[in-house]
Amino acid sequence: MKDLFLKAGIRMINNKGEKHGTVTARINDQNFEITTLRVDLTTDGRHAEVQFTTDWEQDAERRDLTINSMFLGFDGTLYDYFNGYEDLKSHCIRFVGDPAKRIQEDYLRILRYLRFYGKMADKAGTHSPATLDAIRGNAAGLSGISGERIWVELKKTLEGRHVTHLMQLLYELGVAPHVGLPEDGNLEEFAQVCSRAEHLSPRPMTLLTALFSHPDSVHKLDLRLKISKEEKVLALFILKERRDLRAEHTDRLPLKPYQDHIIDSRELDIQKKVCELLKYQGESGS
Secondary structure: OHHHHHHOOOEEEOOHHHHHOEEEEEEOOEEEEEEOOEEEEEEOEOOEEEEEOOOHHHHHHOOOEHHHOEEEOOOOOEEEOOOHHHHHHOOOOOEOOOHHHHHHHEOOHHHHHHHHHHHHOOOOOOOOHHHHHHHHHHHHHHHHOOHHHHHHHHHHHHOOOOHHHHHHHHHHOOOHHHHOOOOOOOHHHHHHHHHHOOOOOOOHHHHHHHHOOOHHHHHHHHHHHOOOHHHHHHHHHHHHHHHHHHHOOOOOOOOHHHHHHHHHOOOOOHHHHHHHHHHHHOOOOO
């Protein structure tokens, strides 16, 4: 790959990914990470020792989902070893081969599966029993995955579809405690908030706060996932004000308690936080 780029006069940026087969090409002022064909020799659930190959099918075998294991030739030929194209057309999210084996190669694939399900599946609850069993049996493996990686996947899941169903699965399959979510998460409140805010584009943390009943849950989440200061402050704000301002809500002037709170506060970003609180309550604020 390096020879190809050098011959084409394309500059490459040195990075730590080269030992794993990844080079970064700088093209039109943009960075493109490109990874060569690989085979996993050993894995520990987080990292893999790889060996480079020229066999496209072997590379496809190490991918997580069938829809992520396809290749397109320059002439438009589709190379699809695991029926990914049919799965894509039928909105079926499926692991390549044995789900348990794929998950044990990288436990983050549990959350990737759920995230892609929320993005692609037409209906909630169409998982195969083998997939659910594999997730349940390997959920504890997520305890060894960094909080930053988990939070990236969790946020994308919260921005997708079938959010209430997928959060219910996180608890039913024993995933929740290993990713920093409270063991007594309020799933009923979460479902109500998701329903109220469905068309309001709430931030992921706005939805997630529905699970919390006490500030300690936010602090524990922060310790596990390393959320940003802004996200932590937002969660604590919604947790504190979701009942008080709602109680001051009047039918004649429904937004007045929220407007007064903005006027009385000295916080610079208070308007953004109040807007998220309004989405939590199911109101656009417009």
